[in-house]
Amino acid sequence: MIATLSGDTSRLRTTVDFVKEQDTATLLPRLLPGLDGPELRALTEHCRFSHAALLVFPSDEAELSAMLTDCGLVAVAPPRPSVVVRERLAARHRRPAAELDVGILRPPVIGADGAHRMVEVFALTVPAGSGLDAIAAHERRQQHEAHVAFEVAAPDPLVLRGLCASFARYGAAPDGGGYNPHENGTVFYFEAPAETKAGYRRVELYVPGDHRDELAAHLAEHRARQPAETLLRLLxxxxxxxxxxxxxxxxxxxxxxxxxxxxxxxxxxxxxxxxxxxxxxxxxxxxxxxxxxxxxxxxxxxxxxxxxxxxPGSLKPLALMYGGPFYQSFAGLGHTVRTGQVAFDFLFGENHFDHFARDPELAELFDQSMAAGSAMFDPVPAHPVLTAAAETSAGATVVDVAGGNGELLGRILAAHPRLNGVLLERPHAVEAARRRLAEAGHGTRCAFVAGDFADVPANGDVYVLSRVLHDWDDERCREILRHCADAMQDHADLLVVERVLPADGSVSLATAWDLHMMCNVGGRERRAAHYDRLFADAGLTLVNQSPLPLDGHVLHVRKAPGPRPATE
Missing domain, CATH: 1.10.10.10 (Winged helix-like DNA-binding domain superfamily/Winged helix DNA-binding domain)
Incomplete structure (x- = not known):
């Protein structure tokens, strides 16, 4: 094992020297030939060279410690599990991940320019007789895990997408990545272009925090280079x-x-x-x-x-709903596409509202599943319309039309103690909402109306339609919106919360939910321009829209000036 340790030590010392000698502005053009000018300055502004990485193979912690000492490195913390590298090794060598003890250390290094950097040391423990020597030999030859890394200074989604696009433009191809929960960091791996002059074929962007939405798009590009594997994953x-x-x-x-x-x-x-x-x-x-x-x-x-x-924030009800009734009905998607009939209605003999209402357990699960996507609601209480209503001298009233179990209305009332609420829903849902809002301490500030859309209460100051219109076809939507318009005074506002289909066809949860609504509900998701036409048909006008989490949007709507459109 002495010779092996010496070989790993030599490789590690070379890596240390590289980290000391390089800086961001000189390393990036070596990695990505052709990168210069404004784009180089932009990349240098948003990311910095942070470390070079190496995988070594000590037999135990004592040998790893000796290796570090021999290279002048001091570990400031004990090794932490390296999820991403362990999974890559397990997949590459077809070994159970549990058999691979991979740790990660990041001893600090001071560069020649005075910058604080690190050497990232991945250590796969290879005890004598473990049978892992073949893996160690292969990895030393191929250097799969050796890479240079840049840390993103401002982990904003737009910045991440721009950085990934710039790397791709200069020939770097997506090569996997992952999220490490042990340190709450996300890594994006790239394969450097063939003409790179940096001596490393793999490049990492390291982003503090959980950025799995952007990572998913990056991994999708990686899988697109392997179509058979991609199709199997999809199937x-x-x-x-x-x-x-x-x-x-x-x-x-x-x-x-x-x-x-x-x-x-x-x-x-x-x-x-x-x-x-x-x-x-x-x-x-x-x-x-x-x-x-x-x-x-x-x-x-x-x-x-x-x-x-x-x-709080549990998605268990959604898992049970999507793995239960909606999972069964999705088997009828082909019937829906061929005939236009809603698959849920075809398989269960009635629409999902009636089916769930007749079964108390399913009804409760459905209401819980609707509330489970409440992360979409997080910014809604801070909407300027609600803030302005809360600042009026008289106590303004928010009317939540088909408000489910009161999840959103409860959030609004909690954020604005001067507001009052009215919740309109089916009888069983009204009782659930009454209990929920009472438990939250809002019962005395909220009235409850058991009824249908024809019963929209008048004299509200702000009306809310949250994830309602996507349940219905256009004609029913116009009818619902007309009921709201009839109840609204001229000063009133309407906030419509929905997922909105992107106009440019980009990837969105709304596209997936559009298929779900067609198959299981008989509704649809829509583009903003489509909603604008529905509003106009009901005598309303779209003022503006603002984004929400989970690809949601708030559409701010008011009554249109002039006479109401004639109804057919």
Missing amino acids: TGAWTTQALAVFAELRVPDAMDTERGADVEVLAREVGAEAPNLATLLRYVAMLGAVTECRDGYRLTELGALLRSNT
């Missing part, structure tokens, strides 16, 4: 839905911890499952990022924690 999407639904249904997330690992045998007894089968499920959801393998079993990630029961 097995139904397995993902069921795996997450069963993971939630069995309450496995409730039995797990985000700080410590849990043994599969113990978990199986707690949730009432067969241990070998639960292990297979956990391996799959680990691939999805819901759990992660560690020395003492499986640990729940922040993503997986969203499937816990009765916790």
Whole structure:
């Protein structure tokens, strides 16, 4: 093992020298030949050379420590698990990830220009007799994990997309990446162009925080270079839905911890499952990022924690709905495309509103699933229309039309103690909303109306239609909007919360929900211009729109000046 250690030490010392000698402005053009002028200045402004990385293979921590000392490096913290590299090694060598003990260290280095940088040391422990020597030999030859890295200074989504586009423009191709929950950081890997002069073929953009939305687009480009694998991943999407639904249904997330690992045998007894089968499920959801393998079993990630029961922001009701009734009805998508009939109606013999209303458990699950997407609502209470209403001398009233279980109205009332509320809903939903708002302390400030759209209360100051119009065809939407217009006084505002289809065809959750609404509900998502026409037909006008999380939008609508359009 002495010769191996010496060889790894030599490789590490070369990496240290490289980090000391380079700087951002000189390294980028070497990596991406042709990059200069304004674009080089822009890249230099938004990212900085932070480290070079190397994978080494000590037999234990003592040998790793000796290697670092011999290269003049001092580790400021003990090794942390390297999720991304471990998964890459496991996939490349077809070994279970649990067998690969990969740690990561980042000892500091001072560059010749005085800048503080690091050497990123990945260490795959290769104990004597472990059978991992072949992996070590292969990785030393191929240098798959050796790379140079740039840290993004301002991790804004637009900046990330611009950086990725610039790298692609100069020949760098997406080459994977991942999110490391242990340090809350996201990495974007690129393969450097063939003509690179930097001596490294892999480049990393490191972004502090969780940026899995941008990462998903980056990984999609990487998979697009491997069409057969991409198609297989797409075709097995139904397995993902069921795996997450069963993971939630069995309450496995409730039995797990985000700080410590849990043994599969113990978990199986707690949730009432067969241990070998639960292990297979956990391996799959680990691939999805819901759990992660560690020395003492499986640990729940922040993503997986969203499937816990009765916790703020839980998406468990959505998992059960999409893995249950809507999963069954999606099997009829072909029928919908061929005939135009809603698949849910075809399979269950009635529309989903009536079907759920007749089953109290399903009705409650549906209302919970609607509230589960509440992250979309986060910025709504701060909308200027609501802020202005709260600042009037008299207590203004917000009318939430088809307001479900009161999730959004409760948020608005909590943010603005001077506002009053009215919630219109079906009788069973009104009772659920009454209980929810009373528990939140808003019961005395809110009135409840059990009824239909024809019963929209008059004399409100702000009306809210949240995720309502996408349930219906255009004619029913016009009818709903006319009821709102009839109830609204001239000074009143209407806030419509919906996912809006992008006009340029870019990737959006709205496109996925458009398919869902067609298949299961009989509604549709729409572009802003389409909504504008529906508003005009009801005597309303679109004032402006603003984005929300989860690809949502708030459309601010007022009554149009002049006479109302004639109804047919």
